[in-house]
Amino acid sequence: MSAPRKPRATTAARPPASAQEALGRTTRQRSALLAIIAREARPLSPYELHELAVRELPSISQSTVYRNLRALEAAREIHAVSIPGQQPRYELAEIASHHHHHFHCRGCDRVYDLEGCPGGLRGLLPRGFTLEEHTIVLSGKCRTCAA
C-alpha cells in the first residue's frame, strides 16, 4: 500500500519519476494538476481544479480530476481540507503538514491559508472531554473582494 517515500526534490512540476512511483504513470494530466495545486498555494475544490486545468489541457475531464485527487491523496502528496458547508478542498501535503487554519471568502468563494493559531482551545473543553484536533475557519472578504 504505502510505499516508502524518497526525499523530495523541489517543486513537482517535473519531478524525478522515482518520487511518484506509488502513483503510477506521470501523465500530462497528473503533472498539470499537481503543478496547479502547487502554484495556486491555496486549497482547491475539485471544481476549481478542473476549471484551472482546462485552461492548459482543454479536454481534461472531471473524472480525471477526481481520479487523480484520490490517487494523490492516497500517495500523501496532497491533503483534504474541509470547510463547513463546502466541498472538500485539496492542498499540498507539505503545506498541510504544518499547523495552520483557513479563511473562506464569501465574495469569491476561495479558501486561503492563514498563518498561526490562537491557542488556548483546551480551556474550552468540558471536563472529561479529550481533544484530538481542532479546526478554525474565518470568513469574510478577501483583499480583492473587500476592495
Place this chain on the structure above:
Amino acid sequence: MSAPRKPRATTAARPPASAQEALGRTTRQRSALLAIIAREARPLSPYELHELAVRELPSISQSTVYRNLRALEAAREIHAVSIPGQQPRYELAEIASHHHHHFHCRGCDRVYDLEGCPGGLRGLLPRGFTLEEHTIVLSGKCRTCAA
C-alpha cells in the same frame, strides 16, 4: 426552491401575538420536534432528530422532520450549525444567539456546545481581509466515549 409561504386565506382576523404565527398549525409532530431540540440542548442532525422523534411518535416520517426543520428555521426558531464533513445540525435559535463554539465527538458522532471563545482571531487575518464570522470546531472524545 419552494414557493414562499402564503398568508392564511380563510381566516382574516388572527391574534398576531404569537411569535410562531408564521409557522402555521401546532401539530403533534412539530411540538415533539421542537421539544426534543430544546431538551437535548445540543445541535441535532435531521437523522438524529428523526431517531429521537420516532420514540414518541412512531410513525413520524423523515419528510416531516425536514419540512419542520425548514419551517422552524425560516421562522427563526432554530438555527443551522455546520461542522466540516458533516450533515447540518440544528439548535434553538435562542442558544445559537449567544456566541459559542462546538465539539464533535469522534466516538458517538454527537456535537456539543462549548462555552467561550479564545479570541485574538483577527490577528490571523492577512492585510486587507475583512472578518465577518468565525467557526471553531474541536474534536476528540466526549466524556462518555473517553471513558
Place this chain on the structure above:
DNA sequence: TTGCACTTGGGAATTCATTTGCATATAGTA
C-alpha cells in the same frame, strides 16, 4: 361539532458530487 385548508406519511423523484464501465490514447520500457 363541522368543514376545510394545512399537514402528514411514505414512497418516488430530484439534486449534486463522485464513481464507474468501456473504448481509445499513451507513458514507460523492452
Place this chain on the structure above:
DNA sequence: TACTATATGCAAATGAATTCCCAAGTGCAA
C-alpha cells in the same frame, strides 16, 4: 520503435441527502 498495462474522456451509474407528490389525516376557527 513497438508493445502492453495504465490512464483518460465521456457518458451512464451510484449514493446520500433532501424535496416533492398526493391521498388521507387533523388542527382550529366558526
